[in-house]
Structure formats: structure tokens, C-alpha cells
Amino acid sequence: MEKDQVPQDHGALESIRKVIYATDKNGTYTKVRTAGWEPENIALDQAWEVINEKVERARQQVLSGKASPLLFHLEKNMITKGMLAEMTGISWFRIVWHLRPSAFEKLSQKTLEKYARALNLSVAQLIKPE
Secondary structure (H helix, E strand, O other), X not given: OEHHHOOEOOOOOOOOOEEEEEEOOOOOEXXXXXXXXXXXXXXXXXXHHHHHHHHHXXXXXXXXXXXXXHHHHHHXXXXXXXXXXXXXXXXXXXXXXXXXXXXXXXXXXXXXXXXXXXXXXXXXXXXXXX
């Protein structure tokens, strides 16, 4: 692609500009800043729609008492149970157990603090999601 043909289609990451390589008038590869291009922007928009749907589904499960607030925070922060296990030192199996509202309600203050610290939240924010 030639330097003057680099797309500048603004999208979801409008404030972020990235660098790609294109050829200049001499045929030499050079770095060119771009705001993105339409196919990339469409893919990003679709990905964010899926993420937002998962977060909303988790929020509804918490509000209906089918899941603990921990599920909402996992989805909102886009982290897996395995990642949370690494961050907290709590086993993956225990995290799965803590996704149950009845188990989450019985957690010690120490365990709640571990989760809150890993998710960069206060314990109050952990217990009562937005």
C-alpha cells in the first residue's frame, strides 16, 4: 500500500492512532500513522457488542440471584477464572464455587479483600456491583 492510500477511517478507537508500514514515492517502506480502517472498526464494534452483552447478562444473573457479584466483575474486567486464580492465589475450583451466591455470601473478609485487590475494587464495590 502506498503512503497516501493508508486508510484513516475513524471508529471505536478514534482517539488511538497506530502505525503501519506503507511505501513512499521511492518504493521504500516507511511508518505511517492511521486512525484505522472500516473492516477493522466493524470487527472491533462487533467484539465490544459481544463483551457488553456478556457483562449485561452477568449483571442480570447477579440481580436475579443466580450468580454472585464475582461473575459480573470477571465479565466486566474480561478476565477468566484461571486468570483470577493466578492473581489471588485462590484455586480455580474455589473461584467456581464462589460464583454461587450462597458461597459468595459466606466468604471471609480476607477472601473478599483478595478478590477486591485483584480486581482493583473496594470490598463494597465487589459486593455491590454497579
